[in-house]
Amino acid sequence: MNVYDVAARLPDIxxxxxxxxxxxxxxxxxxxxxxFRYYSFDATWSPGEDMxxxxxxxxxxxxxxxxxxxxxxxxxxxxxxxxxARTGDLWPGLVDAVPDAFHAHxxxxxxxxxxxxxxxxxxxxxxxxxxxxxxxxxxxxxxxxGTSPDGAELLVPLCDPSPNxxxxxxxxxxxxxxxxxxxxxxxxxxPLDDATVTALNPDLTLxxxxxxxxxxxxxxxx
Numbered sequence: 001m002n003v004y005d006v007a008a009r010l011p012d013i014x015x016x017x018x019x020x021x022x023x024x025x026x027x028x029x030x031x032x033x034x035x036f037r038y039y040s041f042d043a044t045w046s047p048g049e050d051m052x053x054x055x056x057x058x059x060x061x062x063x064x065x066x067x068x069x070x071x072x073x074x075x076x077x078x079x080x081x082x083x084x085a086r087t088g089d090l091w092p093g094l095v096d097a098v099p100d101a102f103h104a105h106x107x108x109x110x111x112x113x114x115x116x117x118x119x120x121x122x123x124x125x126x127x128x129x130x131x132x133x134x135x136x137x138x139x140x141x142x143x144x145x146g147t148s149p150d151g152a153e154l155l156v157p158l159c160d161p162s163p164n165x166x167x168x169x170x171x172x173x174x175x176x177x178x179x180x181x182x183x184x185x186x187x188x189x190x191p192l193d194d195a196t197v198t199a200l201n202p203d204l205t206l207x208x209x210x211x212x213x214x215x216x217x218x219x220x221x222x
Contacts, residue, residue: 002148003121007132009159013071020052021216022187026166028212029200030174043217062154069101070126074111077151080120081140093135094122121150163187191219
């Protein structure tokens, strides 16, 4: 699934943001050590902007910035034939059409390597857009990376509204079987409580995870 396929399937900005917050909250509970988490969310990334992110520990990653201008996604698949490390520069057309409102993200040091955006796929959506946008890109032949040459399949979990997405992921990645009701509780963004936290990780209480919830912007019972 390449970037064009993903652009047609990603949800609108508000549900995507909620989806990312739920994934980050689940991962924070299942994996308390931040450096080993797969999904993260920072509700205070910059003034007026939130950022969702994914790191798989093997070099693949994405970042999604949510703000007044809309949302901007940059993703990087390290084995992609479109990697700047392989081509020496960004793939033609990748960022040429990015609106000025998102220019700061194209040059953001946190998304860059050696002064250049680290990306093999880029999407964006402004509030007035009817769908997600991409550049006009001539994709190379499949290079053996996942299911697409640009690595955009990294976003496929964000296209699925079902909590089974995280249940299956946790079984495969974290090697744990989670309480389905607790996962559904967080998937629906219901306020976090002790019972839900403990159902997902018996070693934690709400007090242990409260600061993570605050950073994610996730509601917590008082």
